[in-house]
Amino acid sequence: MAEIDHCCSTQLIDGDGGFNVAGLDNFMRTTKLSNCGLSYAVVAIMGPQSSGKSTLLNHLFHTNFREMDAYRGRSQTTKGIWIAHCVGIEPFTVAMDLEGTDGRERGEDDTTFEKQSALFALAIADIVLINMWCHDIGREHAANKPLLKTVFQVMTRLFSPRKTTLLFVIRDKTKTPLEYLEPILREDIQKIWNAVSKPESHKDTPLSEFFNVEVTALSSFEEKEEQFKEQVAQLRLCFFNSISPGGLAGDRRGVVPASGFSFSAQEIWKVIKENKDLDLPAHKVMVATVRCEEIANEKLLHLSSDEDWLALEEAVQCGPVSGFGRKLSSILETYFSEYDVEAFYFDEGVRNAKRKQLESKALDFVHPAYLNLLGHLRFKALEDFKSKLEQMLNKGEGLAASARTCTKSCMLEFDQGCADATIRQANWDASKVKEKLRRDIDAHTSSVRNAKLSELMVTYEKQLIRSLSEPVESLFDAAGRDTWASIRKLLTLETAIAASEFSTAISSFELDRSTVEKMLQDLRDYARNVLEKKAREEAGKVLIRMKDRFSAVFSHDNDSMPRVWTGKEDIKTITKDACTASLRLLSVMVAIRLDEKPDKIENILFSSLMEGSVAVASSQDRSITTSDPLSSSTWKEVSPKNTLITPVQCKSLWRRFKAETEYTVTQAISAQEAYKRSNNWLPPPWAIVAMVVLGFNEFMLLLRNPLYLLLLFIAYLLSKAMWVQMDVPGQFQHGTLAGLISISSRFLPTVMNLLRRLSEEAQGNQTPEAPRQQSSLAFESFWNQNQLNPTSSIPESSVSSNISASDGGIEYSSPNLTRRRNTKIQEAELS
Ligand SMILES: Nc1nc2c(ncn2[C@@H]2O[C@H](COP(=O)(O)OP(=O)(O)OP(=O)(O)O)[C@@H](O)[C@H]2O)c(=O)[nH]1
Numbered sequence: 001m002a003e004i005d006h007c008c009s010t011q012l013i014d015g016d017g018g019f020n021v022a023g024l025d026n027f028m029r030t031t032k033l034s035n036c037g038l039s040y041a042v043v044a045i046m047g048p049q050s051s052g053k054s055t056l057l058n059h060l061f062h063t064n065f066r067e068m069d070a071y072r073g074r075s076q077t078t079k080g081i082w083i084a085h086c087v088g089i090e091p092f093t094v095a096m097d098l099e100g101t102d103g104r105e106r107g108e109d110d111t112t113f114e115k116q117s118a119l120f121a122l123a124i125a126d127i128v129l130i131n132m133w134c135h136d137i138g139r140e141h142a143a144n145k146p147l148l149k150t151v152f153q154v155m156t157r158l159f160s161p162r163k164t165t166l167l168f169v170i171r172d173k174t175k176t177p178l179e180y181l182e183p184i185l186r187e188d189i190q191k192i193w194n195a196v197s198k199p200e201s202h203k204d205t206p207l208s209e210f211f212n213v214e215v216t217a218l219s220s221f222e223e224k225e226e227q228f229k230e231q232v233a234q235l236r237l238c239f240f241n242s243i244s245p246g247g248l249a250g251d252r253r254g255v256v257p258a259s260g261f262s263f264s265a266q267e268i269w270k271v272i273k274e275n276k277d278l279d280l281p282a283h284k285v286m287v288a289t290v291r292c293e294e295i296a297n298e299k300l301l302h303l304s305s306d307e308d309w310l311a312l313e314e315a316v317q318c319g320p321v322s323g324f325g326r327k328l329s330s331i332l333e334t335y336f337s338e339y340d341v342e343a344f345y346f347d348e349g350v351r352n353a354k355r356k357q358l359e360s361k362a363l364d365f366v367h368p369a370y371l372n373l374l375g376h377l378r379f380k381a382l383e384d385f386k387s388k389l390e391q392m393l394n395k396g397e398g399l400a401a402s403a404r405t406c407t408k409s410c411m412l413e414f415d416q417g418c419a420d421a422t423i424r425q426a427n428w429d430a431s432k433v434k435e436k437l438r439r440d441i442d443a444h445t446s447s448v449r450n451a452k453l454s455e456l457m458v459t460y461e462k463q464l465i466r467s468l469s470e471p472v473e474s475l476f477d478a479a480g481r482d483t484w485a486s487i488r489k490l491l492t493l494e495t496a497i498a499a500s501e502f503s504t505a506i507s508s509f510e511l512d513r514s515t516v517e518k519m520l521q522d523l524r525d526y527a528r529n530v531l532e533k534k535a536r537e538e539a540g541k542v543l544i545r546m547k548d549r550f551s552a553v554f555s556h557d558n559d560s561m562p563r564v565w566t567g568k569e570d571i572k573t574i575t576k577d578a579c580t581a582s583l584r585l586l587s588v589m590v591a592i593r594l595d596e597k598p599d600k601i602e603n604i605l606f607s608s609l610m611e612g613s614v615a616v617a618s619s620q621d622r623s624i625t626t627s628d629p630l631s632s633s634t635w636k637e638v639s640p641k642n643t644l645i646t647p648v649q650c651k652s653l654w655r656r657f658k659a660e661t662e663y664t665v666t667q668a669i670s671a672q673e674a675y676k677r678s679n680n681w682l683p684p685p686w687a688i689v690a691m692v693v694l695g696f697n698e699f700m701l702l703l704r705n706p707l708y709l710l711l712l713f714i715a716y717l718l719s720k721a722m723w724v725q726m727d728v729p730g731q732f733q734h735g736t737l738a739g740l741i742s743i744s745s746r747f748l749p750t751v752m753n754l755l756r757r758l759s760e761e762a763q764g765n766q767t768p769e770a771p772r773q774q775s776s777l778a779f780e781s782f783w784n785q786n787q788l789n790p791t792s793s794i795p796e797s798s799v800s801s802n803i804s805a806s807d808g809g810i811e812y813s814s815p816n817l818t819r820r821r822n823t824k825i826q827e828a829e830l831s
Helices: 021-031 053-061 112-124 144-158 178-195 225-237 258-273 280-304 307-318 324-342 348-394 399-421 431-477 483-505 513-539 542-554 571-589 601-618 647-679 685-694 696-704 706-726 728-734 736-763 770-791 814-830
Strands: 009-013 040-046 081-085 092-098 127-133 164-171 211-217
Touching: 009 021, 021 081, 021 258, 040 053, 040 112, 053 092, 053 127, 053 225, 081 112, 092 112, 112 144, 112 258, 127 144, 144 178, 164 178, 178 211, 211 225, 258 280, 280 324, 280 348, 307 324, 307 348, 324 348, 324 399, 348 399, 348 431, 399 431, 431 483, 431 513, 483 513, 513 542, 513 571, 542 571, 542 647, 571 601, 571 647, 601 647, 647 728, 685 696, 696 706, 706 728, 706 736, 728 736
Parallel strands: 040 092, 040 127, 127 164, 164 211
Antiparallel strands: 009 081, 081 092
16 A cells, blocks of 8 residues: 655655555645646655665755664665655755665565666656765675666666766765766766667667766765755755756756656556556657647536636527627637647647647537527528518519619628627638528528519419400300401400510519510410310300300391291291301300311311201201211311310200200291281181172172262271271281280270361361360370280380381380370470
C-alpha cells in the first residue's frame, strides 16, 4: 500500500513497484502543478543507501522526506520513490527521492528495482543528483560505479538524449580541493561511459550529447553541519530559474507539459515495469494525444453546460435570435481559447489535430441550433413572402412582377438573417436552406398562379358556355342547311373573343409561350366540348324538334298563318313538305360537323326515308330493302366521336316520328272532309229531281201568279240580307254546332234591327240622333255576339281572329276588346 505524507512528500512508487495514482493526482491538485505548463522542473536524487540523500533534499528544497535516525543505526529509510514540492523555488520544482542503491534489504542480486527507478528518474527528471562519498572518487571498486553503469546503460533505452543534467554531489568532502577531485571524477565517469555497451546508433556519441555533467562537493552534515548548511544554501540558489537558458536544466529536452505529468509518469512507469524500451518522443506524442483529447473533452463538457449557450439554445427553439452568430462565436471562442492555453505546451501536431477535432465536435454540437435558426428564418421569410404577395395582388399588381419583388425582398431578408447567424469559427453553408426557401417560394407562387389561372379559366369557360349554349340551341331550333356553318362561325368567333380576353388577362402572369398556347388550346377545346355537349343534349330532343317542325310546316300556310282545312289543300304535298323539313332537321342533328367535312348523310336519309314519309300521308308502309344504308351503326364519313345519332337510331326515330305525326295528318283529313260536308248545303241530286218532278205544279202556280212571285222575291231579298248580315259561312267555319248556336243567338237581334231600319226608311223622318242610336245598337249587337265567344267551344286562335262588324268592318280582338270598344264608340260618334 502506497503511503502518503500529507505534510510535504508523497510516495509515488512503492517498494513493490506500485504506482500511487491517487497520491500523484492529489499532489497535482494540491500543488496546482497542472497549471504550470512547461514552467516546472523535476530534480531526482539517486545514490547509495543511507548516503544522506533525504537529508540533502530536505535542506536543499525545504522538503520533509523521511530521514534515517542516526541513533538507531544505518538501515533503509526510503522505500520506492517519493516526491515533494520544493518550497520557495521558482519555477515550480518537484524533488524526487529514490530508494538507495546497494541496499542490503533487497540483496546484491536484486537490482531490478534499482535499474527501473534509475530509468524512471532519467525519463522524468531534468536534473539528477548523484550522491557519492568523497572517498569513493578514484577508487576502482567505488560504490557509485555500478550505479553509473546502470544510469548509462538505461540511458540508451530512452531512444533520444534529453540532455539531463547529472549533478554529482560529493559528500563529506575532505581537505582536497574540488579542482583536484573533479577531473578525477570526470575521468571515472568517462571510463564508465566508454565501458558501457551502447547501441550501434550511439556507439560514437559522446557523453556530453546525453548529459550535462556538473560536480559539487559538500561538507559532512554530521561533522560540519554549519558548513554543510551554508554550502547547501549556496547550492539551492542554482535551482532558481534552473530551466532558463544557462540554468542547471537550461538544455533539457522533451519536457512534458505539467498537465500531462501525472499521465506521463504513469505511462513511463508502466512501460518500464513491462521491461520495454522507452521511446520518449513517441511517449511525448502519446501523452500529448491523451492530454489534448482530455482537455478538448473537458472543454466540450463545459460548453454543453455553459449558461450562455443553454440560454441561446432555448431562445432559438422559440424563434429567430438576433445576434445569434455573434453570441455563439463568443461562447465557442472562450472554450477554444481555453483549450489553446491548456494544450499549448503539448506537441504542436497533436495539439492542432486535437484542436480541429474539438472545433469539429463543438460545431457539430451547436450546429442543430444554427439549423433551427435557419429554419425559423426560412419560415419567417416564406410567411413574409406570402403576406407581401397577397397585399400586392390585392392592390391589383401583376402576379409575376409582384412575385419577383417579394422574392427579392424576402431572399434579401433571409440572407441578412443568415449573415447574422454566421459564426466566425465555421463556414456553415446556408445554401441548401436558401434553396429550399426558394423552392417553397416558387411552389407558393406557382400555387397562387394556378389558383388565379383556374379562376380565370373558369370565368372564361362560363363566358363560353353563356355565349355558345343559347345561340347554339337557337340554331338547332331553326336547324337547316346552314346550321353547322353558323355554329362553326359562332364557335370561331366566340372562341377568338374568349381567347383574346384570356390572353390579355394572363399577360401579367408572364407565362412562357408554350404554356399560354396550351391554355388557349385548352380554352378552345373547352369551347368545342361545350358545343359538342350541347349538340348531344339537343340530339336527345330531336324527336320533339322533328314533331315541332312537322307541326309548324303542316299546320301553317306559307304566310305562317294557321292553316284552315277547307278541302282545297293538298294534304299529301303539305305532309311531304312537313316530313322533308323534319328529315332535314334530323339530318342536321345526326352528326357534329365542326370540322367542315362534307358528308352525304342528308342524301342517305332522304333517299332511305322520304318515300316512307309519303307513305304516312297515304297510310301505306313500305318494306325496308335489304341494302338499307341505315341498317349500320356508324356513318361512313363521320367518326363515332362525332356521331350524335347513328343510322339505326335514325331509322327508329323516323318510325316513331311517323307514328306520332300520323294522327295529325288523319285529323287534318277529317277536318277537311267535315268542312266539305258542312259547306254542301244543297240537297242531294235525287232529292232535287224528286222536288222538280213532284213540285212542278206548285212551281207553275207560282209562275202564273205575279203576287206569289213578288212574295217569293221579297223572301229572297230578306234571306239574302240575313245571310250577309249574319255572316252565315263565317259562323260555320268552326263547325256545324258552333255555327248553329252562333246564328240562333244572332238571328232575333238581326231581324229586329232589319225591321227597324226598314220602318225608319219607310217613315223618312229621321231625327238628328238617329245615326248615333244606330251605331250604338250595332255595337251592342256586336258586343253581345263577342260575349258569347269566350264561352263557346271555338279554339283560342279563333278568338283573336278578325271579326267583321256590321257597321263598317272594323277589326276587334278579344284581348283588347274593352279598349277597342271605346274606340268603336268614338268612331261611331264621329260618323
Ligand atoms: N557522514 C555523513 N552522514 C550523513 C550526512 N548526511 C546525513 N548523514 C546521515 O546519514 C544517515 C542517513 O541519512 P538519510 O538522509 O536518511 O540517508 P538516505 O540516503 O536518505 O537513506 P535511504 O533513504 O535509506 O537510502 C543519517 O543518520 C544522517 O544523519 C553527511 O553529510 N555525512
